[in-house]
Amino acid sequence: MAEEKCNELEQNVEKERAVAERLKREAAAADLSATEQKLREMNLKKEARATSSESARRSASGMFKAACSTDLLFLIDTTGSMHSHIMAAKDQVRSIMRDIQVAFLNEAEVRIGIVGYKDHGDFPNIQFLDFTPHVDRVHAFLNTLVATGGNDEPEDVLGGLKQALNASWKHQTRCIIHIADAPPHGRTLQNRPCADDRYPNPGSEPHGLTHEPLLRQMLGLNINYALLRVTPGTDMMAFKFYEAYVAASGDCMLHRSNQFYNRAGNKTFTRGKNSGPKGGLLFEESELGTNFKALQHLVVKMVTASASRTAVRMSRIRGPAAANKWLDMKNLGSIVEDEDGDDVHLESAPPRWHQKGWLDETLMVEGFSPDVVQHASNTLNDMMANDHNIKMSITELTIRKRSHPFAQGAMRVAFYARTMQSANRYVVKSFKKDGKRLAHFAEDMRCQALCKAFALDFNALVGEEHSLDFIVTTCLKGKSGSSSGDECLSLEPYIEGTYVKYNNNSGFVNKDNPHDRCNQAAQAFSHFTFERSKGRFLVSDLQGVGNQLTDPAIHTSDPDRFKLVDANLGKEGFKFFFSTHECNSICSKLALQSNKSMFMTGSFRFRETWSSMSNTVCCSNKLCGRIIRLASARSSDKFPGYFWCDVCSPQLRSSMTKLICVAPGPHHEFEVSGFFYESQGRTTPRRCPEHRERGEEDITSASSATKYRTRTAVVDGGFWARLKSAKREKSMMSLKGR
Known part of the structure; x- marks a missing residue:
């Protein structure tokens, strides 16, 4: 009888030992007490405020004028076959100058220069007009150009190019528009060796020039180059020039009719479709042919696109002395452009989300997540009025991430990641270099x-057809007392698919597929934000997969709003957008009244009234926040007042688990959805709903050692005493048996 009692006691002790071990495992997810939660929130917000108060907004004053002021040089073959093209340039030069000035809101200085070239033996061989802002002088000079000469097929292209490079280049946006129907001398720049070429060997012309040094000089002067193709005879020249620009990280496009187009594509030189400018110089070959009416459009497009790239480079040197630096060509030329670096080894294999252990690092982090799920009719107005109305909440997470990055930009690297309780896929981003603090991430998060x-x-x-959405970013740092360090990170949903750049913050507009509904919606959305805010904000730099957008830029008229956001160009950003924006059918549907001409007159007019928003909500998962139609939103009786998207809703049930309540008294289990609490930025509670409703003191707020001792002690009490008693009784039974 005593032995049975002893065995029963031992079994009970083993059960309680198992309970204690389970409690120990579950203790890692202990919830913060209200006091600790408040203290951490105060510390994080204090850090954010301190950084913001210490920082001055980076100046962008004068950037639009500096980027758009342009030196435009026409390099024209003036031999006998080019009479019609010379006449077209003369007829359209005034309208070209006018359109460029209007595109740049009449703020920029535009200077035009002309180089006309023939062939060796013709007189004059080279005719030159240096840059002038006076279009009448340009028109008069074009009248002096006569289409004569050119006995063999090749012409003195290199002599003309050399004269162009020796012009008095001054402004930061520099363009050469080359109109030609024949290649240079020298077989290396000819589609096939010309039988009548008097100088077939490179460098054998009287001036001894070759194309490689000239191209290096052209790139060194930051000159954008456009070849307006008249005949296929210039195809090899275009291809060789193209290769030089690609090697210098230019933004390059060879015309599809060029016979070497596929050869360029096989060498991966062609510009990626839907890619936006990264600040590189522009090379573009366009078809002019005999359609002289296209000349004006092609030239204006080239100049405005070049100015956008200049602005990208300029944005890297904003600061108190920026206005002076922008006038210095050498400073601008030395800027490190926003290109992907090669200093980080990237993982190229596709992600293995379902392979156990593939996400090989665990981070315990805390930080801010935006409260975007509650959106009433006045929410947007409140957010526009004051940053304090853009609510943030404290978030605690445990993240599993891949240790090797899969992508990088100029400043950050990206890692695949998942959270502990969710099946959703995420990306963790961190900066390559130190200097960015939690406040910078928090500012980006408020912007989004x-x-x-x-x-x-x-x-x-x-x-719904033209709806857009922005992914939610959560800014994080290693949790105090954890081994995750204090590096600042951002967490955002992983979007699978092909990224498209719709516009940027310096005037670029994606015209690869202008009728795409997402592209049209993106352009109209940027315009809408300016109109809806009555000129206080403009959201641009729109990019993403389909209608899921990420990493936008926001320009503000108030210099104290979003001053830590590097891409905020203020009123200069407004000008860049409207300098290239063309209203589409969505702009018309919204009755948007603001336009480019208002920036030239200084008199603005906006739509006065807007209907209330009532038919869309955001997913209640703060790490998701996807915009959903109210009619299709999922809800749950267990979580009243919350709305869920199709992806997050099933995880409320699938993450249900049973935990042991740690409140004093007999141990008992309760059911909890780990996903729900993680979605709200909270750790899973350790007490059952009944004890939480009673408001009993949360014993998990004590130190880690005390936590474990308390939890093991409350399970029916006297755990260690009964364990020792069982051992004593068993020992006594053993002695009696002897």
């Missing part, structure tokens, strides 16, 4: 929260 608020109103007005 405001963009999402704009999108909610926009979607309610335009309907």
Whole structure:
């Protein structure tokens, strides 16, 4: 009888030992007490405020004028076959100058130069007009050009190019528009060796020039180059020039009719479709042929595109002395452009999300997530009024991430990641270099929260066909007392698909597929944000997969709003957008009244009234925040007042698990959804709902050692005493048996 009692006691002790071990495992997810939660929130917000108060907004004053002021040089073959093209240039030069000035809101200085070239033996061989802002002088000079000469097929292209490079280049945006129907001398720049070429060997012309040094000089002067193709005879020349620009990280496009187009593509020289400018110089070959009416459009397009790239480079040197630096060509030329670096080894294999252990690092982090799920009719107005109305909440997470990055930009690297409780896929981003603090991430996060608020109103007005959404970014750092370090990170949903750049913050507009509904919606959305805010904000730099957008830029008229956001160009950003924006059918549907001409007159007019937003909400998962139609939103009786998207809703049930309540008294289990609490930025509670409702003191707020001792002690009490008693009784039974 005593032995049975002893065995029963031992079994009970083993059960309680198992309970204690389980409690120990579950203790890692202990919830913060209200006091600790408040203290951490205060510390994080204090850090954010301190950084913001210490930082001055980077100046962008004068950037638009500096980027758009242009030196434009026409390099024209003036031999006998080019009479019609010379006449077209003469007839259109005034309208070209006018259109460029209007595109740049009449703020920029535009200077035009002319180089006309013939062939060796012709007189004059080279005719030159240095840069002048006076279009009448340009027109008069074009009248002096006569299409004569050119006995063999090749012409003195290199002599003309040398004269062009010796012009008095001054402004930061520099363009050569080359109109030609024949290649240079020298077989290396000819489609096939010309039988009548008097100088077939490179460098054998009287001036001894070859194309390689000239191209290096052209790139060193930061000159954008456009060849207006008249005949296929210039195809090899275009291809060789193209290769030189690609090697210098230029933004290059060879015309599809060029016979070497496929050869360029096989060498991966062609510009990626839907890619935006990264600040590199522009090379473009366009078809002019005999359609002289296209000349004006092609030239204006080239100049405005070049100015956008200049602005990207300029944005890297903003600061108190920026206005002076922008006038210095050498400073601008030395800027490190926003190109992907090669200093980080990237993982090229596709992600293995379902392979156990593939996400090989675990981080315990805390930080801010935006409160975008509650959006009422006045939310957007409140957010626009004050940064304090863009609410943030404290988030605690445990993240599993891949230790090797899969992508990088100029400043950050990206890693595949998942959170502990969710099946959703995420990306963790960190900076390559130190210097960015939690406040910078928090500012970016507030910026994206405001963009999402704009999108909610926009979607309610335009309907589902043209709806847009912005992914939610959570800013994080290693949790105090953990081994995750104090590096600042951002967490955002992983979007699978092909990224498209719709516009940028310096005037670029994607015209690869102008009728694409997402592209049209993106351009109209940027315009809408300016109109809806009555000129206080403009959201641009729109990119993403389909209608899921990420990393937007926001320009503000108030210099104290979003001053830590590097891409905020202020009123200069407004000018860049409207210098290239063309209203589409969505702009018309929204009755947007602001336009480019208002920047030239200084008199603005906006739509006065807007209907209330009521038919869209955001997913209640703060790490998701996807915009969903109210009619299709999922809800749950267990979590009243919350709305869920199709991806997050099933995880409420699939993450249900049973935990042991740690409140004093007999141990008992309760059911909890780990996903729900993680989605709200909270750790899973350790007490059952009944004890939480009673408001009993949360014993998990004690130190780690005390936590474990307390939890093991409350399971029916006297755990260690009963364990020792069982051992004593068993020992006594053993002695009696002897």
